[in-house]
Amino acid sequence: MYEAFFGLRENPFTLSPDPKYLYLSDRHREALNYLVYGIQERKGFVVVTGDIGAGKTTLCRALLSSLNGSVETALIFNSFLSEIELLETINQEFGLPPGTGERSRKRLLDALNAYLLANYGEGKNAVLLIDESQNLSHGVLEQIRMISNLETVREKLIQIVLIGQPELQDVLAMPALRQLNERITVRYHLGPLERADVGRYIEHRLAVAGRGRAAFTPWSYRTIYRYSQGVPRRINAICDRALLIAYTREKVRIGAGLVRRAVRDLGGYGETGGVSRK
Ligand SMILES: Nc1ncnc2c1ncn2[C@@H]1O[C@H](COP(=O)(O)OP(=O)(O)OP(=O)(O)O)[C@@H](O)[C@H]1O
Numbered sequence: 001m002y003e004a005f006f007g008l009r010e011n012p013f014t015l016s017p018d019p020k021y022l023y024l025s026d027r028h029r030e031a032l033n034y035l036v037y038g039i040q041e042r043k044g045f046v047v048v049t050g051d052i053g054a055g056k057t058t059l060c061r062a063l064l065s066s067l068n069g070s071v072e073t074a075l076i077f078n079s080f081l082s083e084i085e086l087l088e089t090i091n092q093e094f095g096l097p098p099g100t101g102e103r104s105r106k107r108l109l110d111a112l113n114a115y116l117l118a119n120y121g122e123g124k125n126a127v128l129l130i131d132e133s134q135n136l137s138h139g140v141l142e143q144i145r146m147i148s149n150l151e152t153v154r155e156k157l158i159q160i161v162l163i164g165q166p167e168l169q170d171v172l173a174m175p176a177l178r179q180l181n182e183r184i185t186v187r188y189h190l191g192p193l194e195r196a197d198v199g200r201y202i203e204h205r206l207a208v209a210g211r212g213r214a215a216f217t218p219w220s221y222r223t224i225y226r227y228s229q230g231v232p233r234r235i236n237a238i239c240d241r242a243l244l245i246a247y248t249r250e251k252v253r254i255g256a257g258l259v260r261r262a263v264r265d266l267g268g269y270g271e272t273g274g275v276s277r278k
């Protein structure tokens, strides 16, 4: 609603995980490198965890747009699935025909295996990427381990990337999932942005949205960091609200006071951040 006032093409601070807006902080770059490495080197299992709103889904989408045509992908963004549904979804994602007759696990796995062998024969790689993996049931995780067994004598036919909130690590550490846990060769935990990144992150998002004339001051960055603790989703929420307030006051300059007002409107992120207000 304030875009025209600030001369922006679109809203720079929506909460959607649009990879177009990706700001590569050192941590996001590192996470992306781990993902690409795990896939290209056919490491089998890659796990990336990160705090809520840290940018995991955005990273998944950026990863997908960076993979070239020699990698086939199956993406699962809904992790509340049964074992059969998982297999069906994977096969569907890889473009396999649904087949006729009963939907047995064996039939689905055989079809997947045949597809992956043919794909490998064409010199291609395959990736199964599951977001929100912390919600997967043990049965489904066990099924995923079976899928990771699909391999030639030399190489993995499919690379499996599990993305999730930090609880995913606890799930994988459970004794029942030891076999799976021991196969994870690449792991990365995505932390929040550092203080010095906050201004660059905001400027980057403004630039992608058409730059415009909104002017966040250096003091506003510090205040935004204090209340957001560097979590991108919180930064977006605060900036969006700050722009709205500035617009209603017909101002283009956004200082620390205005940011504090925005935080109050949002119910006060600072209280949960446990940071002093000095
Ligand atoms: N590196 C980044 N560059 C640009 N925007 C980012 C970055 N990281 C996160 N964001 C933005 O922050 C918001 C939250 O990101 P995202 O949905 O990817 O987080 P998430 O870790 O998947 O959250 P959840 O734990 O809820 O699944 C989105 O608006 C996204 O565009």
Ligand SMILES: [Mg+2]
Pocket: 056, 057, 058, 131
């Ligand atoms: Mg997400």
